[in-house]
Amino acid sequence: MTAPGPVIDDEEGGASRAAGGLPAWLPKVVLPLVLLVVLIGSWEAYVRLNAVPGYLLPSPITVYLATFRDIPSLLPALQTTLTITGVALLIAMVSGVALAIVVVQFRWLDYALAPYMVILQVTPIIAIAPILLIFFETTTTLYSCALLVTFFPILANTTQGLKSVDHNLLDLFKLYRASPGQTLWLLKLPSSLPYLLTGLRIAGGLALIASVVAEFAAGAAGAKGGLAFRILEAQYRMLVPRMFVALLLLALTGVAIYGLTSLITHLALRRWHESAIRRES
Amino acid sequence: MTDSRKPIVSLKAISKTFSNGTVALSDMALDIRQGEFISLLGPSGCGKSTALRIIAGLATASTGTVDWPSATYDPDGRPDREIGFVFQEPTLMPWATVFGNVWLPLRLKGISKAAARADIMHALELVGLAKFAESYPRELSGGMKMRVSIARALVTQPKILLMDEPFAALDEITRFKLNNDILRLREQLGWTVVFVTHSVFESVYLSSRIVVMAARPGRVVAEIDIDVPGPRGEDFRTSEVYAQYCRKASDALHAAMGANDHL
Numbered sequence: 295m296t297a298p299g300p301v302i303d304d305e306e307g308g309a310s311r312a313a314g315g316l317p318a319w320l321p322k323v324v325l326p327l328v329l330l331v332v333l334i335g336s337w338e339a340y341v342r343l344n345a346v347p348g349y350l351l352p353s354p355i356t357v358y359l360a361t362f363r364d365i366p367s368l369l370p371a372l373q374t375t376l377t378i379t380g381v382a383l384l385i386a387m388v389s390g391v392a393l394a395i396v397v398v399q400f401r402w403l404d405y406a407l408a409p410y411m412v413i414l415q416v417t418p419i420i421a422i423a424p425i426l427l428i429f430f431e432t433t434t435t436l437y438s439c440a441l442l443v444t445f446f447p448i449l450a451n452t453t454q455g456l457k458s459v460d461h462n463l464l465d466l467f468k469l470y471r472a473s474p475g476q477t478l479w480l481l482k483l484p485s486s487l488p489y490l491l492t493g494l495r496i497a498g499g500l501a502l503i504a505s506v507v508a509e510f511a512a513g514a515a516g517a518k519g520g521l522a523f524r525i526l527e528a529q530y531r532m533l534v535p536r537m538f539v540a541l542l543l544l545a546l547t548g549v550a551i552y553g554l555t556s557l558i559t560h561l562a563l564r565r566w567h568e569s570a571i572r573r574e575s
Numbered sequence: 576m577t578d579s580r581k582p583i584v585s586l587k588a589i590s591k592t593f594s595n596g597t598v599a600l601s602d603m604a605l606d607i608r609q610g611e612f613i614s615l616l617g618p619s620g621c622g623k624s625t626a627l628r629i630i631a632g633l634a635t636a637s638t639g640t641v642d643w644p645s646a647t648y649d650p651d652g653r654p655d656r657e658i659g660f661v662f663q664e665p666t667l668m669p670w671a672t673v674f675g676n677v678w679l680p681l682r683l684k685g686i687s688k689a690a691a692r693a694d695i696m697h698a699l700e701l702v703g704l705a706k707f708a709e710s711y712p713r714e715l716s717g718g719m720k721m722r723v724s725i726a727r728a729l730v731t732q733p734k735i736l737l738m739d740e741p742f743a744a745l746d747e748i749t750r751f752k753l754n755n756d757i758l759r760l761r762e763q764l765g766w767t768v769v770f771v772t773h774s775v776f777e778s779v780y781l782s783s784r785i786v787v788m789a790a791r792p793g794r795v796v797a798e799i800d801i802d803v804p805g806p807r808g809e810d811f812r813t814s815e816v817y818a819q820y821c822r823k824a825s826d827a828l829h830a831a832m833g834a835n836d837h838l
Contacts, residue, residue, distance in 0.1 A: 462666040465633050469660050470683045470731075480682070484670045566669045566711050 352535040360535035361542070368524060368536075372543050375520035378505040379551070382440030386497055390448030391490065395478065397449075398456040415446040419504055423511035432513050436520075439508035444497035451493030455486025488567050491559040498555040502548050581644050582606040583735055583767055584630060584656075589639035591625055591793075598792035599625045603639070605786065605795070607735065612761060612768045614778035614785045616824060618832065622793020623771045627737050630769065631660055646734075659728030661738040665720035667712040667727075673699065674708040677727045684731075691730075698730040699723075701760060718749035722756070729760070735767045742777070751812075754780055758807055775828065779820045780812060787824065789831035796831035799824055 334354045340346070341353040348356055397404045419439050426435040459482050467477045509522035519527070521540050528536040563570035584607045591600040600622035607613060607630075615623035628634040629641060632653075643654040667676045677698055681691040699705045702722040712720055721741060728736055742750040754777060760766065772778050778785050779801060787797040801820055803811065811817050 460666065462662045462664060463668065466660065466662075466666060466679075467683070468633060469631060469658060470680050472683045476683055480679070481668070484668070487670070566713060568713075571713070 349532045349534055352538065357535050357538045357542075361539050364536045364539045365543075368521065368540055368543060370518045371521045371524045371540070372547070374518050375502075375505055375509075375522070375544075376547065378436050378440055378520065379501045379547075382437055382444050382505065383494075383497060383501045385437075385441055386444035386448050386501070387494065390445050390493070390497075391452050394449050394452035394456055394486075395482075397453055398482075404453075411446065411449070414442065415450075419443050420507050420511045423508050427512050435512045436505060436508045439512070440501050440504040443504035444501045447496040447500065448490065448493040451489045451496075452486055455489025456482050458489070459485045488563060488569060491555075491562060495552070495555045495559060498551045499548065502544070502551060506544065580608050582608050583643070583645065585642040585644065586626070586630070587640050587642065589626070589629060589636045589641070591622065591629065591634065592637045600629075600636075601792040601794045603793075603795055607767065607769060609767055610765055610783075612766070612770065612781055612783045614770045614772055614782040615788060616772055616775065616778045616785050616828065617788030617793075618773060618790055618828075620790035620793065621788040622790075623788050624739050625793065626788075627739050627769060627771050631658055631737055632656060657731070657734040659731060659733035659736040661721075661724050661728050661736070661741045663740045663743055665712070665717075665724040667720060667723055669712050671711075672708065673704060673710050673712070673715070673723050676712070676723055677730050680727060680731045694730055695726075698726040701729065701763070702726045702756065716749075717745055718753060721745065721753060725756075725760075729764070729766075735769065738768060738770045740771050740773070743773070750777070755808065757781060762806055775821055775824045779817060779824055780807065785824055787827045787831065789828075797827040799827065 338354050341351055346353075352360070397407065419442055422442070423435060423439050426438050430438065463481055463485070464477070467481055472480070505520065506522040509520050510526065514520070514523040521544055525537050525540045528534070528540065560570055586603055586605040589600060589603040590598070592598050603622070603626060605613075605626075615626060617623050625634060629636050632641075643656060646654040646656060648654050668679070671679070674695060677695045678688060678691050681694065682688075696705055696708065699708055702725055704719060704722055704726065707715065707719065707723075712723065715723065724741070742753050745753065757768075758781065761768065768781075770778070770781060782801050785799040785801065786795055787799065788794065789796045799820070803816060803820075
């Protein structure tokens, strides 16, 4: 993460400044904003000049106004989607790490499971949803889909991390007669943390996608329904601006999850891991 | 060296054959006594690191025995070797501070941070890194990391310190400095050391006895006592007697190597 703002004690006086004296982060902030204004302006102009009806393509202003009107009614749906995403992610974290520990401990289990892990991972989950729906109620199906999708990146990355422990450090622990529990807790888990967190960042994005896609396939979660269900509902009722508002909420949720998992990674690794350290040059 | 003292550890007819058929070590015998500084000197493939790992219990000998005559044995029949081991790389945990890394051997014995603090700080003072207790390994230079590794090895006050080419990856200036540190610490603490190296100069500078080894199969070809009493320093590195010992060790090394052997 590069912190915007002036760098104190900058010897070269240019590390964070582009030629011409402007801070280097300025174009990274300004240019996307300029592009945003251009795109929204063109959209507004297109709708006005061609007199496109609002039920086909609402203008940005219409969507903006709809935001205030619709957000209160969409918030419970957002909450439902967030709950499914968050709970699935949490269960995936705990069970993925636990299974990774067991798999690394027992090589034969690794061999037995490996092909099925790959099959489950590459199978599009949306195709499993209708089958799951036969066995479970809708809410359980949604949780299962989100869990299936998030589980594997965490399992695969953590397994890789647990297998990549420095052999000399393993020898050192053996030399000092560390118990298996000590070796796991003091060596293997911290050592695989960067891998686990990479899995978490991947899984965080996938969890949201899975909970939305699964709801498209399986229907409303519980009485209220999630954002995906509300998008379908708005489509049936030709409430196109509301579809855009729901989409916006989903996008913001995705960004928030990404930000949160990146923040967790940064906080956990900032003191020691190469990936989280700012280089001075 | 004829010495009536009881050895700390005694290797008898040790051989090691790897699963691919390579004979890493053939019929090695070695007694290591209190206060000795023994270098295992030889080219790569001579089994010097394998011998060290067998002493440490990190590898098992195919045949032969390793005796610890004065060690206590635990209920499972394993000797309490009281070893400190320094690897070729610093082998520090990057997620732990210098303090945390040196605490590790004591922590694994169940000693709390508070109870271990005095020992840890003492070990860090001995290697001159007390100020860096709260630093992370990535913030240190290669030489400083190696010092942390040495502090970690000595924090348990081991009976014997095993060092596996600890300075091979360091630049020469740092290496000389650490050589002097090792000699000083040995003087202060009365260490018994087994030191693996492929440097003739390093082994003569540090050792009280050099075990010269050769490859294919890995074996001991000569033992040279370095009979230089008193504290050694930079003067010794440029002295006549040092040069003579270096030539002697170098000759023994080359005599054992066939024309087709490469260093």
